[in-house]
Amino acid sequence: GAGVSQSPRYKVAKRGQDVALRCDPISGHVSLFWYQQALGQGPEFLTYFQNEAQLDKSGLPSDRFFAERPEGSVSTLKIQRTQQEDSAVYLCASSTSSSGELFFGEGSRLTVL
Amino acid sequence: QQQVKQSPQSLIVQKGGIPIINCAYENTAFDYFPWYQQFPGKGPALLIAIRPDVSEKKEGRFTISFNKSAKQFSLHIMDSQPGDSATYFCAATGKIKAAGNKLTFGGGTRVLVKP
Numbered sequence: 001g002a003g004v005s006q007s008p009r010y011k012v013a014k015r016g017q018d019v020a021l022r023c024d025p026i027s028g029h030v031s032l033f034w035y036q037q038a039l040g041q042g043p044e045f046l047t048y049f050q051n052e053a054q055l056d057k058s059g060l061p062s063d064r065f066f067a068e069r070p071e072g073s074v075s076t077l078k079i080q081r082t083q084q085e086d087s088a089v090y091l092c093a094s095s096t097s098s099s100g101e102l103f104f105g106e107g108s109r110l111t112v113l
Numbered sequence: 114q115q116q117v118k119q120s121p122q123s124l125i126v127q128k129g130g131i132p133i134i135n136c137a138y139e140n141t142a143f144d145y146f147p148w149y150q151q152f153p154g155k156g157p158a159l160l161i162a163i164r165p166d167v168s169e170k171k172e173g174r175f176t177i178s179f180n181k182s183a184k185q186f187s188l189h190i191m192d193s194q195p196g197d198s199a200t201y202f203c204a205a206t207g208k209i210k211a212a213g214n215k216l217t218f219g220g221g222t223r224v225l226v227k228p
Contacts, residue, residue, distance in 0.1 A: 004156070033215065042119070042202050042218035043157065056215065091156055100145060100206065100214050104156030 002026070004105035006092050012111045013082045021077045021108040025094030032075050033102060034067055035091040043091055049075060082112045116140050117205050119219025126193055127227050134188045134222045136203035141184070143205040145214070148177065148188050151200045151221075160201070161188075193226045200224070 005024040013019050025032050031050055035043035036059075045059040051072035060067070064082075069075040079086055089109045093102040119136045126132050136146075147162035163170045163177040163186065170177045174191040190197055200221045206214040 040221070042204075042221050043216075045215045045217070048215055059215075093156070101147070101159050101162075102216060104149075104158065106154065106156050 004092055004094055004103055006090075006105035006108050008108055009106065010109050010111075012113065014113055015083060016081055018078065018080045019082055019110060021079075021090050021092075021110070023075045023077070023092030023094075023105060025073065025075070025092070026103055029094035029096055029103070030072075031095045032069055033093045033095075034075070034077050035093065035104075036061075037089045037091055037107065039088070046077070046090075079110070082110070084112050086110060087112045116143075116217045117203060117219040119203050119222060121222060122220065123223040123225070125225045125227065128193065128195060130193050130226070132190045132193055132197075132224050132226070134201055134203070134224075135185065136187065136219050137183075137185045138205050139184065140205070140217075142207050143217075145206050146177070146179065146186050147204050147206075147216070148175075149202045149204060149218075151202065157202060190224070193224075195226050195228050198224060198226050 007022045033048050034046040037043045047067045048056040049069040064080045066078045089107040091107045093104045095102050117138050124132045148160045149157035150160045151157040161172045161175045163179050165181045176189040179186045200223045202221050203219040204216040206216050
């Protein structure tokens, strides 16, 4: 497709379960970002990749959060031992190396019961 | 620590009115200020952006005003339409040299334009 694709769109997890959220960026986009958006709030930065290198993970809220982009394309955000406070929409965005504009996916809505 | 403060949280206007959304920032290293529009169930999409070397930028019915000394900027939606009903986020980032400049977002303003 032409845009950033995220899956699953919706995920319900029981507290303590591990979840994996996938992001397919726009083809050729070097940079990939993950953001967390709580209900009624603005997106908050989690982590950033340039190709396969994770250059900034300062926004990851705890060591239960882990992201990877092994081949510099698809990225996965993994949350281990999910907690209720992890409930949010997780947005993925990509951009080219010459533009600052971020192109966002529709997000993965995680609900932890 | 909220680096970009946005107000109001919500706004209701009649069709044709001019919703105005205000943002203030603290980090003087910020030098690129985009506005994103988000519809329910969708990701944010870039609407318009400005750099501090200009005081105003217009794109269609959307205008950004920028006050560098006050560290404030605002979005005006001229001749607003019901289709403009969405949540608007201001954002800021450091020098726009290449990809990798993470955005700091404001808290968002939900705009409702009544027909």
